[in-house]
């Protein structure tokens with residue numbers, strides 16, 4: 304049985320652990336899918352390439368408000384799709400080639416890994432060949448997550464898509480049903496609607512983006528209702544396909560909806576349940592994650608985990624941070640570093656964009672925490688006014704002494720603007736210091752943040 308210094312399961316964030324400091328380690332990477340993982344192949348990167356194209360289309364649709372009459376002559380879906388994947392697929396192929404044949408100390412096993420013992424694995428090759436077994440001094444579980452699909456759809460025989468394949472459609476459908484009301488539903492509903500598809504969103508919750516601050520949830524859902532057909536409190540109970548190809552979903556208490564394509568975006572499950580981790584002596588958390596401590600160590604000596612398979616955050620910047628922590632701790636076991644999940648920002652790249660960091664107003668209220676808040680409209684600062692933005696806002700939450708507690712943005716460039724407050728929170732700067740201790744370029748959009756901070760009714 305081959306024995307390695309280190310085995311990494313998963314070629315997404317796990318692959319980024321290896322740099323020249325590991326050149327004298329005997330390393331194995333096990334990957335059962337496309338090399339490079341979710342973010343590169345089916346996640347962050349291709350989705351944002353589509354979002355960008357759709358933002359361009361949306362700008363054309365909204366141009367007349369500024370005295371520019373423009374219209375979309377044609378959406379060339381195959382060209383949009385091929386622009387994305389002609390750039391992405393070679394990166395994945397290049398990454399695979401580098402590990403398979405250009406990294407002398409790395410063995411790439413292309414197959415599905417399951418544990419057979421504490422640090423022993425069986426790999427079932429994807430090409431159907433004979434299973435290999437291997438052992439290692441150290442194992443990093445970086446196996447990610449996968450889309451979940453409600454049984455009433457999965458078992459119906461009706462064709463459906465997930466984020467794994469919807470970006471590779473042959474043609475744009477005329478009508479699309481999107482099931483789910485979270486990140487993926489919000490981003491793809493924008494993408495397809497802006498490209499001219501008639502979108503119906505169906506979610507079992509009472510609103511879209513319901514994990515956000517309550518004001519974002521309320522206002523985003525209201526805007527979505529203006530743009531798509533939206534069914535809330537409406538979990539599907541059955542799916543069927545008519546002979547003409549029409550897909551019909553039955554919704555709990557809300558009749559049926561119809562479409563020509565069905566996208567399921569109802570959350571992602573960590574992949575730890577498909578690896579026999581019990582053979583190592585590990586037990587998954589109630590929500591299916593591989594449990595780790597603050598050093599990304601599992602309860603088993605020599606086994607680490609990172610990213611979607613173990614993290615409470617299914618976000619790439621978190622997986623990257625955790626991978627850097629594991630990298631350090633593999634190289635410097637006597638001086639381990641801890642992961643920080645103190646201020647994890649996130650953004651939904653829909654239209655409008657949404658971005659968040661820190662606590663939500665409902666959390667502060669429920670916890671009885673003393674706080675003040677300010678909601679600053681984009682339209683009330685110079686650049687937002689120039690844009691005639693009527694819906695966007697920045698909400699800032701702080702202790703009465705100015706300690707920043709949370710920020711929630713909805714509107715143009717929200718994902719970039721919020722970084723100012725992420726930085727302030729991480730470095731412990733108070734609202735009054737951030738607002739008045741620096742120049743704010745006039746009349747740039749960050750004046751939104753300056754005014755939000757100045758508007759907080761602080762006790763100081």
Ligand SMILES: Cc1cc2nc3c(=O)[nH]c(=O)nc-3n(C[C@H](O)[C@H](O)[C@H](O)COP(=O)(O)OP(=O)(O)OC[C@H]3O[C@@H](n4cnc5c(N)ncnc54)[C@H](O)[C@@H]3O)c2cc1C
Pocket residue numbers: 312313314315316317333334335336337338339340341342343345346347348350351414415416417445446447448466487574577578609610611612616617618619620621622652
């Ligand atoms: C549509 C979509 C859009 C997203 N957009 C964003 C975004 O804009 N910003 C953001 O921060 N995050 C985004 N995310 C989330 C982000 O992609 C993930 O959090 C991140 O990629 C997780 O990285 P990872 O290394 O944990 O897992 P992955 O990158 O998924 O890597 C795990 C790898 O392990 C392999 N694997 C799993 N089990 C086994 C096994 N038993 N044997 C062998 N190989 C195995 C898988 O094939 C996979 O390649 C998005 C996700 C999706 C689905």
Ligand SMILES: NC(=O)c1ccc[n+]([C@@H]2O[C@H](COP(=O)([O-])OP(=O)(O)OC[C@H]3O[C@@H](n4cnc5c(N)ncnc54)[C@H](O)[C@@H]3O)[C@@H](O)[C@H]2O)c1
Pocket residue numbers: 453482483484485486487488490505506507508511512513537538539568569570571616617618649650651652
């Ligand atoms: N911009 C980003 O950072 C980004 C983009 C996409 C995905 N992601 C990551 O991927 C994860 C998965 O995304 P997601 O959108 O699939 O999950 P999600 O957890 O964000 O949302 C799932 C949604 O599906 C709904 N739902 C669940 N079961 C349902 C059912 N049976 N019928 C109808 N609706 C149902 C939920 O109410 C919820 O609205 C996200 O949590 C996020 O961490 C991040």
